[in-house]
Amino acid sequence: MSDILLQANHLVKTYTQRSGKFGFGTRLVKALDDVSIALKAGKTLAVVGESGSGKSTLARCLLQLQALDSGEVLFAGQDLAKLDGAALRQVRKNLQMVFQDPFASLNPRMRVGEIVGEGLLIHGLGSAAEQQAKVIAMLKRVGLSESDMQKYPHEFSGGQRQRIGIARALVLAPKVVVCDEPVSALDVSIQAQILLLLKELQAEMALSYLFISHDLRVVRHIADDMVVMHQGKVVEQGSVEAVYQQPQHPYTQSLLAAIPGKKAQSG
Amino acid sequence: MNKVAPLLQLQGISIAPKNTPARLLVKQVSFSIAPGETTCVVGESGSGKSLTALSIMGLLSKQLCLTSGQVLFNDGHSGEQDLSKLDQAALRKIRGAKIAMIFQEPMTSLNPVLTVGYQIGESLTTHLGLKGEALQTKIASLLSMVGIPENRANSYPDELSGGQRQRVMIAMSIACEPCLLIADEPTTALDVTVQAQILTLLDELKTRMNMGMLFITHDFGVVADIADQVVVMFRGEIVEAGSKQQVLQHPQHPYTKALLACVPDAEGKKPLKPIDYAWLAESQTQVQAQRKVPS
Numbered sequence: 079m080s081d082i083l084l085q086a087n088h089l090v091k092t093y094t095q096r097s098g099k100f101g102f103g104t105r106l107v108k109a110l111d112d113v114s115i116a117l118k119a120g121k122t123l124a125v126v127g128e129s130g131s132g133k134s135t136l137a138r139c140l141l142q143l144q145a146l147d148s149g150e151v152l153f154a155g156q157d158l159a160k161l162d163g164a165a166l167r168q169v170r171k172n173l174q175m176v177f178q179d180p181f182a183s184l185n186p187r188m189r190v191g192e193i194v195g196e197g198l199l200i201h202g203l204g205s206a207a208e209q210q211a212k213v214i215a216m217l218k219r220v221g222l223s224e225s226d227m228q229k230y231p232h233e234f235s236g237g238q239r240q241r242i243g244i245a246r247a248l249v250l251a252p253k254v255v256v257c258d259e260p261v262s263a264l265d266v267s268i269q270a271q272i273l274l275l276l277k278e279l280q281a282e283m284a285l286s287y288l289f290i291s292h293d294l295r296v297v298r299h300i301a302d303d304m305v306v307m308h309q310g311k312v313v314e315q316g317s318v319e320a321v322y323q324q325p326q327h328p329y330t331q332s333l334l335a336a337i338p339g340k341k342a343q344s345g
Numbered sequence: 346m347n348k349v350a351p352l353l354q355l356q357g358i359s360i361a362p363k364n365t366p367a368r369l370l371v372k373q374v375s376f377s378i379a380p381g382e383t384t385c386v387v388g389e390s391g392s393g394k395s396l397t398a399l400s401i402m403g404l405l406s407k408q409l410c411l412t413s414g415q416v417l418f419n420d421g422h423s424g425e426q427d428l429s430k431l432d433q434a435a436l437r438k439i440r441g442a443k444i445a446m447i448f449q450e451p452m453t454s455l456n457p458v459l460t461v462g463y464q465i466g467e468s469l470t471t472h473l474g475l476k477g478e479a480l481q482t483k484i485a486s487l488l489s490m491v492g493i494p495e496n497r498a499n500s501y502p503d504e505l506s507g508g509q510r511q512r513v514m515i516a517m518s519i520a521c522e523p524c525l526l527i528a529d530e531p532t533t534a535l536d537v538t539v540q541a542q543i544l545t546l547l548d549e550l551k552t553r554m555n556m557g558m559l560f561i562t563h564d565f566g567v568v569a570d571i572a573d574q575v576v577v578m579f580r581g582e583i584v585e586a587g588s589k590q591q592v593l594q595h596p597q598h599p600y601t602k603a604l605l606a607c608v609p610d611a612e613g614k615k616p617l618k619p620i621d622y623a624w625l626a627e628s629q630t631q632v633q634a635q636r637k638v639p640s
Contacts, residue, residue, distance in 0.1 A: 128536035129507065236390075265389045266563055267620035270607040274617055292536055295566070295609040299617050322611070336541035337611045338566030 083286050084117040084140070084173075084254050089149035091132075091139055109135040111310040113149075117254065122280070122287040124301035124318070126294065126333065132310040133290045137256045140288065141173050142166055153254070171201055174247035178259040180239035184231040190217070190242055191227030197250045216249045217242075220275060237268035241275070248279060256288045261296060273300055294337050298322060306330045350419055351377035352525055352557040353401065358414035360396050360405065366412055371396050371581045374414075376574075378557040380421075380524060383548075385560045385568045385589075387604070388578035394561045397578070398527050401559075402444055403428065403436050418444070420524050442472040445518035449530040451510035455502040461513045462488075462498030465520055472521045487516040491546060508539035512546070519550055526551070527559045532567065544571055565608045569593060577601050599624030 091110040097103045109132045117123045125133045138144040140151055142158050151158040158169060174197075177183035184193055191213055198209040214224050220241040231239055240260060247255055257276070261269040277300065280287060291297050297304060297318065304321055306314040306329065314327040325331045360371040371393040378384045386394045399405050401416055416428040420443050428436070440446075448454040456464060462484050469475045469483055485495040491512040493505075502510055511531060518526060528547065532540040548571055551558050562568060568575055568589065575592040577585040577600065585598040596602045603621045 128538055266565070267389050267604060267607050270609065270617050271619040273609075274619055277617075294537065295611050298611055299609045332538060334611070336537040338537070338540065338544070338564060339569040339611075 081119045082116045083119040083153070084288070085115070085152040086136075086140060087114050087150050087152070089113040089136070089139055089151070090147045091135055091144070092147055108310045110139060110146075110149075113307070113310070113312050115305055115312070115315070117286050117288055118303070119253075119286055120280070120284050121302040122289050122300055124289045124291060124297040124304040125307060126291060126297055126304055127307035128292060128333075130309075131307040133292075133307055134258055136307070137175070137258050137288065137290055141170070141175060141256060143175075167200075171197075171250050172253040174250060174252040174255050176240075176243050176247050176255060176257045176260045179263050180236050180243055181263070183243055184239055186231055188230075189227065190222075190229055190231065190234075193231070193242060194227075194245045194249055197246065201250065203250070212249055213245075216245045219279070220245045220248075236264050237272060240264060240268075240272055244272075244275065244279070248283065248285075251283060252285070254286050254288065256290070258290045259292070260289075262291065262293060269296065276300065294322075294333060306333065350421070352380045352419060353378045353559075354415075354417040354419075355397070355401070356415045356417065358397060358400060358416070359412045360393070360400055360409055361412045362408055363410050364408070366410075369412070369581060370409070371400070374578070374581075374583055376576050376583065376586055378525065378559055378574075380557045381551065381555045382573040383551060383558040383560055383571050384574040384576060385562060385572035386576045386578060387562060387565065387568055389563060389604075391580075392578040393581040394578055395529055398446070398529050398559060398561055401428065401527060402440050402446065403431070403433075404446075418525070438472075441468040441518075441523070442521045443523050444525045444527065445521070445523040446527040447511075447514050447518050447529065447531045450534055451507055451514055451531075452534065454514060455510055457502055460499050460501055461505065465498075465513065465517050468517065468520050483520075487520055488513075490519075490550075491516045492542075507535055508543065511535060511539075511543055515543070515546065515550070519554065519556075522554055523556065525557045525559070527561075529561045530563070531560075533562070533564075540567075547571070565593070565605060577604070599628075 089110045090112060093107045093109055094104045095107050097105040113136060115123065125136060127133050139146050146159050153169065156169065158166065161169065194216060195209050195213045198204065198212060213227065217226060222238065222241055234242065261272050264272060273296065279285060289301055301318050304315065304318050305312050306327065308329045314321060314330045321330060322334065325334055354377040356375050358371060358374040359369050361369050374397055376384065386397065388394045400411055411429050417425050418428050419425045465484050465487055466480050469480055475483055484498050488495050488498060493509055493512055505513065532543050535543065544567065550556065560571065572589045575587060575589050576583055577592065579600045585592060585596065585601045592601060596605055606618050607620045609617060
């Protein structure tokens with residue numbers, strides 16, 4: 079067995095968009111155009127690109143939150159695209175997601191303890207007491223306290239909410255975590271805390287991250303490999319160091335040139 | 346360099362909720378902006394950057410009020426005015442004409458049921474009285490100035506991309522050639538490539554029209570690209586102010602140092618570091634110690 083944990087081959091996803099007068103016409107938008115990626119065990123693969131390049135569609139299609147038009151997603155020898163609902167639910171224990179907006183991704187009517195414990199409840203893992211203990215341990219691990227279980231999401235700051243989102247994803251001890259811009263909604267000062275937490279947890283729990291971001295400064299710090307997407311296509315992939323040192327594709331070069339603060343450093 | 350009379354001087358601005366005037370959200374903030382220069386205000390969310398910017402044009406929400414301070418504005422023609430003392434009618438003559446503002450969210454700050462051409466033209470009609478053909482030519486020239494094809498004047502905001510909408514916002518704000526432009530995180534919601542374009546555009550316009558610019562951001566990368574002067578705010582107070590060189594290369598205050606240290610760099614040489622509030626505890630114990638000494 080190779081050390082590739084999650085592999086996607088030739089993914090295609092198209093959306094139809096209304097166009098023309100009164101939206102009577104339709105136009106096909108290729109969100110994913112023959113995309114193939116491979117995530118190595120225990121590593122972080124960053125997906126970089128501007129909005130509309132298909133990064134988030136890729137994340138959703140990998141987890142089968144959205145149906146693919148064609149292509150296969152291989153995880154532990156199974157093609158996820160062919161699984162039915164019940165089988166998929168079993169596999170999803172190992173595939174979790176941390177969402178972009180910590181203000182929109184937590185149910186405001188549920189207590190934090192319920193939010194984090196919901197996955198355990200659904201998968202029927204352990205007795206109620208065991209579940210409770212797991213939730214408490216996880217909350218403590220991400221830097222929250224036991225008393226926070228009784229609180230509602232609105233009582234927390236953006237950074238704390240993102241910690242809750244991370245706890246919810248990791249309480250099931252997944253193998254793959256898809257992070258869709260987990261720090262882009264946060265202040266610079268909080269970003270580093272969350273990134274460090276993600277790195278520590280990766281080492282402890284042997285996680286593999288698919289890390290979606292448009293901030294190349296963040297990617298440089300967290301990722302091992304990277305994929306650059308542009309208009310639904312993968313235009314460049316390789317190790318982070320190689321891509322940053324010698325970007326091959328003009329689009330990658332323009333992305334790297336656009337990092338704020340570069341001008342001041344070179345000049 | 347600072348021989349020219351400052352365009353805007355904030356002197357001891359304090360802002361508090363009306364119900365609890367003792368709880369200051371912004372405490373004794375003073376700084377000035379010179380024509381043709383960019384002053385960047387940097388800080389975390391909740392540090393009072395946006396409130397300070399809103400208070401300049403009297404745009405604070407009704408629950409908040411200016412408890413002290415002066416906003417001295419001098420456009421070089423009508424002498425020095427304290428904007429905080431003006432009534433709404435007088436302020437309306439200044440807003441959009443002499444001081445313009447770009448807001449953070451280009452998605453929500455445009456009216457979805459009006460064409461962008463109409464929205465750009467609105468302030469031209471109000472302040473300059475332009476009509477008909479003259480108005481249309483002016484709108485077309487503004488659009489091309491910010492890099493949007495002239496025929497997009499009849500488009501609605503939802504037909505434009507995020508970057509284009511922000512360009513429309515910029516066209517609106519510079520329509521009457523203001524002498525001061527306030528930009529409240531204008532690029533936070535945009536992609537890096539688009540962000541770089543917008544920053545270059547703003548920098549060009551600033552030089553061409555000799556505008557003063559107040560630029561609010563939390564990204565030190567952006568500061569390094571466009572600022573002349575930098576003001577660092579923390580919990581409603583200015584902790585450090587000075588030229589870009591001074592603040593970025595030789596930060597004096599521990600908070601500025603901590604904030605600079607936690608910005609990730611593109612080379613990956615600098616280790617990731619969470620923000621360090623140790624200095625805060627230290628300075629508080631120092632203050633307490635100083636208080637104890639006289640008693």
